Ligand SMILES: [Zn+2]
């Protein structure tokens with residue numbers, strides 16, 4: 001069921017493939033709570049589907065900042 005700890009009853013169905021591209025099957029639909037669902041649609045986050053372990057949501061890496069560099 002993925003990494004979400006919310007009760008299943010709270011979940012919303014998220015389609016990995018938009019309907020516009022023909023993703024109207026059960027295979028691409030996964031239950032997410034609204035917290036994870038919002039992030040699944042956020043370009044800063046990346047949702048990966050695992051065949052056996054459900055899904056995983058990760059924040060994309062940012063390249064804009066370097067850690068620990070003093071200015072000047
Ligand atoms: Zn969705």
Ligand SMILES: [Zn+2]
Nearest residue numbers: 004006033036
């Ligand atoms: Zn969740």
